[in-house]
Amino acid sequence: MIRHLPALLVIVPLLTALTVSALSWVAPRLCLPLTFGCIGASLASSIGILVEVIKSGPVVYTMGGWSAPVGIVYVIDYLSAPVLVVVTAVALINLIASSKQIDRDFSDKKGTFYTLYILFVTGMVGIVATGDAFNLYVLLEIAALTGYSLIGIGHERAPLSSLNYLFIGTIGASFYLLGVGYLYIATGSLNMADLARFMAMPEHGTSTMVMFAFIICMTGLFIKMGLFPLHGWLPNAxxxxxxxxxxxxxxxxxxxxxxxxIRVGLYVFTPAYVFGRLQVGGAMVWIAVAAIVFGSLLALAQKSLFKMLTYIVIAEVGYMVGGFFLGNRMGITGSALHIINDAAMTLCLFLAAGAITYRTKSDDFKDLKGLFHQMPFTMTAFTVGALAVIGVPPTCGFFSKWYLIIGGIQAGHYGYAAALIFSSLVNAVLFFRIFETAYFDQPGDGKGHHHGHHKHHKHKNKMVEAPVSMIVPLMITALGLIALGIYTGDIVTHVIQAAIPGGIA
Amino acid sequence: MKITGLLTVIICGALLTYYAMDFPDFGDGRSPANTYLSPHFLENTMHDAHVPNSVTTILADYRGYDTMYETTVVLTAGLACFFLLRRKESTSPPARFFRHVPTGLTLRIEEGGKLPAENSKVFTRIDSLWAPDSLIIRNTCRLIIAFVQLFALYVVAHGHYSPGGGFQGGVLLGSSIILFSISNDLRRTLKRFREKTAAVLGAIGVLIYSGTGFVCLLMGAHFLNYEALSPLLGLKTGDPMARSHGIFSVEIGVAFAVMSVMIWIYYNLSSAGKHDEGL
Amino acid sequence: MEQIFTAMGAKYNYVAYIILMMVGLYAMIVKSNLVKKIIGMSIFQTSIILFYVSTAYKTGKTIPIVPYDAHAAVQAADFINPLPHVLMLTAIVVSVATLGVALALAMKIYRQYGTLEEDDIHEDLRSEEGKS
Structure with missing residues (x-):
């Protein structure tokens, strides 16, 4: 079974999703245990694959028995394996933490929610594991469609935001498809390793078809990741x-x-092409700087917790894109490390915000007063997440920022390093503002006047904590942030350094 | 807004056209796309899978993994429409319309009025956006639907030998039920083909597809490698008919999935999720 | 200049797909009715399908269904390229699925706001925010 792990990684979630979909009509009680079991099994197999890859190098699995370039192959190498572990871990932790919220929001359609949940995870895992450019498009669309439907229900403005996201996301995915089409008519192959082999040939290095393919593919991916100025869908959605x-x-x-x-830039359009011939590095890093500055400044202007967190996500995307386009080993290491770290930090912050809104039913800053006394565990985890975003050791955020700043200085791009430091300062201001409201202000200060029920003030220091099913995963994530920080050295030397092709300085 | 949109579009179009001048000519048989990988598919389709239609072989065998996700995308669309739209409200509509069958008279009963019995033979319920009852449409569609379904089964089965296959046949099957729903009304269709059937059948269709691949995995070969099915089908190893039967089995799964999801999406979209009155 | 016109004559399929794609993009950007935007999205995706399928064509050759003789040698140059057709089967299905989800969302928005015009919806939202 070990040698079939790459296939099982995607097949088991898919089969479970279909079973859950059928069972939601017949035996709805089984849906949650099945979902939990399936994502747990995915996490176990992705850890298994990570160990296998560290021991003996990249794993290649041919689907249907046809080897590349005739068939589709899955390639799990040093870059994909840790991202797989992160994706499945985030999904599992969120499933446990959100079960009460799901009961509240989707009470009659839980089975369908779990099906869409597992299909989303399947899409994400498939994008990470695939080695075929067109297969990536199909899985991108699965992840996108399930994403549109998952975020379509919620607040009153959810359907409009989701439809807006759908329009922009479809343009992005179609651009990616167009880019793959251009590559196909230039070379005739769809397999990633094959395309990289073609890139090394001189006639493809200079053709405008390949240059346009690069521009359009990357634009499509930038739209989907929310890089400034293509981020318009992200805050509302x-x-x-x-x-x-x-x-x-x-x-x-x-x-x-x-x-x-990173996969398309390093393993399809080889680094020699992206950084050597096209020389896009400089311009892209300035766009990333704009993203960081813009995201941080707009986060300052927000009055609602979730909106502020989404602008922080936009700034983080700027970190990673800038780090990649610096073109040196430190920068790309920082970018890849930040994928892992940022997923964990964002999960911690969003789960904490979810726990807060579960209890207080609102995420406006005015309503966060005195929360440290009422929800100590949640706010502790929120603090750890905030420290990671600011970049305080020993949380993981500090180490990836360190790599990115060193990479920027080594590449001579002082603007990028300055933007990172500026962003840390702005994040500190953002989060300390929240800490001040939550720690020092008394709860009900704004609302108490309207009620006139002075008895309520006696209860203001009672703990109204979120349910245990939300607290435990939150604390695990917060501890994970610190653990990721402590083990950064191991992660970088054993895994990430091996993921970067040798030609990069 | 219009001016900026027009300018953006014209500039993008001009740039794309200018850079398209390096592309291969239209109809060029010697472009890299036409000479690198596809000759392998055309030359080996009969030898590997005994299937003359090379599009089917690529779809279900060489790149069968992609097609499995394509079928999952179809199921996701059905799930999404159900998830977003379906409401099981018990509020009654403001007015209900009934037709008195012997005389053809239309009755309109306001909210709170006394409704005729559910299974009354004399009064049938009609939709509020009512088109006149037409004997011609109802009976013509009754005849056509049977032939459409027969043709759909033909298209699915002949995917190996002529253009066709699971997706095309599934859409035809779905459209036959939709034709029934348009010519009669949604409630009658729901009685014959319930939403639960559509949902479960859709999931079963994709399960047939991935189940075939999973059986290959259990027999020791790679996922979706139909050669591993030869012992189960009583064929020698390496017999191309094993791949042919494997392709047929996944096409059946695809047909089920696409048919059910087309009907499911129609139910939810045409009645805005209430399943009360359709188009 | 003349070079460009002769080149466009030989590669008119690319011009066609670009025109279609720009029409779809224009509809998505400029129109304010949600259903018109959805139709623009559909046109946009169809143009990419046209692009792929047009690259598969070889002048004067026939459809990629080989003769039913297991032992005859097949000349691949006699048939058009089947691979883009297969890829586009997937793309068509994905585009239909996206259309379905978009229509479901539009229906939800209509149920909520009573209108499908984006300008009216934004006015609605602005007045709501002004009140609260």
Whole structure:
């Protein structure tokens, strides 16, 4: 069975999703245990594959027995294996933490919600594991369609935001498909390793078809990951959705798209082409700087917790895109490490925000007063997440920022390093503002005057904590942030360094 | 807004056209796309799978993994429409319309009025957006639907030898039920082909597809490698008919899935999720 | 200049797909009715399907269904390229699925706001925010 692990990684979730879909009409009680078991099995097999890859190198699995370039192959190498573990871990933790929220928001359609949940995870895992350019498009669309429906229910403005996301996301995916089409008519192959082999030939290095394919593919992926100025869909889509969905979609979508960008940039259009011949590095890093500055500044202007977190996500995308386009080993290491770290940080913050809204039914800053006394565990985890975003050791956020800043200085791009430091300062201001409201202000200060029920003030320091099923995964994630920080050295030396092709300085 | 949109579009179009001048000519048989990979498919389709239609072989065998996800996308669309739209409200519509069968008279009963019995033979319920009852349409469609379904089964079965296959046949089957729903009304169709049937059948269709691949995995070969099915079908290993039967089995799964999902999406979209009155 | 016109004459399929794609993109950007935007999206996706299928064509050759003789040698140059057709089967299905989800969302929006015009919906939202 070990040698079939790459296939089982995607097949088991798919089969479970179909079973859950059929069972939701017949025996709805079985849906949650099946979902939990399936994502747990996915997590176990992705850890198994990570160990296998560290031991003996990349794993290649041919679907249908046809080897490349005739058939579709799955390639799990040093870059995909850790991202797989992160994707399945985020999904599992969110499933446990959001079960109460799902009961509240989707009480009559739980079976369908779980089916869409597993299909979303299947799409994400498939994008990470595939080695075929067209297969990536199909799985991108599965992840996208399930994402649109998951975030379509929630707040009153959810359907409009989701439809807007659908329009922009479809343009992005179609651009990616067009780029693959251009590559196909230039070379005749769809397999990623094969295309990389073609890139090395001189006639493809200079053709305009390949240059346009690169531009259009990358534009499509930038639209899907929410890079400034193509980020318009992101704040509304993630803040108006139900917290159960947004805690799944927000940490994963953008990070897996950045993984896809690294995969397409390094393993299809080889680094020699991207950084040597096209020389897009410089311009792209300036766009990333704009994204970081813009995201951080707009986050300052927000009055609602979820909206602020989405703008922080936009700034984080800027970190990773800038890090990749620096073109040196430090920068790409920082970018790949930040995929893992940022998924964990975003999950922690979104879960904490979800727990807060579960109890207080609102995420406006005015309503966060005195929360440290009422929800100590939630706010502790929120603090750890905030420290990771700011970049305080020993949380993981510090180490990936360190790599990115060193990479920027080594490449001579001082603007990028300055933007990172600026963003850390702005994040500190953002989060300390929240800490001040939550710790020092008394709860009910704004609302108490209207009620005139002075008895309520006696209860203001009672703990109104979120349910245990939300707290435990939250604390696990917060501990994970610290653990990821402590083990950064191991992660970088054993896994990420091996993922970067040798030619990069 | 219009001016910026027009300018963006014209500039993008001009750029794309200018850079398209390096592309291969239309109809060029010697472009890289036409000479690198596809000759392998055309030359080996009969030898590997004994299927003359090379599009079917690529779809279900060489790139069968992609097609499995394509079928899942179809199921996802059905699930999404159900998830977003379906409401099981028990509020009654403001007015209900009934037709008195012997005389053809239309009755309109306001909210709170006394409705005729559910199974009354004399009064039938009609939709509020009512088109006149037509004997011609109802009976013509009754005849056509049977032939459409027969043709759909023909298309599915002949996917190996002529253009066709699971997707095309599934859409035809779905459209036959939709034709029944348009010529009669939605409630009658729901009685004959319930939503639960459509949903479960859709999932079963994709399960047939991935189940075939999973059986290959259990027999020791790679996922979706139909050669591993030869012992189960009583064929020698390496017999191309094993692949042919494997392709046929997944095409059946695809037909079921596509048919059920087309009907399911129609039920939810035409009645805005209430399953009360359709188009 | 003349070069460009002769080139466009030989590669008119690319011009066709670009025109269609720009029509779809224009509809998505400029129109304010949600259903018109959805139709523009559908046109946009169809143009990419046209692009792929047009690259598969070889002048004067026939459809890729080989003769039913297991032992005859098949000349691949006599048939058009089957691979883009297969890829586009997938793309068509994906485009239909996206259309279905988009229509379901549009129906939900209509149920909520009573209108499908984006300008009216934004006015509605602005007045709501002004009140709260």
């Amino acid at each position: 993630y803040s108006y959705a139900s917290p159960a969905s947004s805690a799944l979609v927000a940490p994963l979508t953008t990070k897996v798209m950045i993984y896809a960008m």
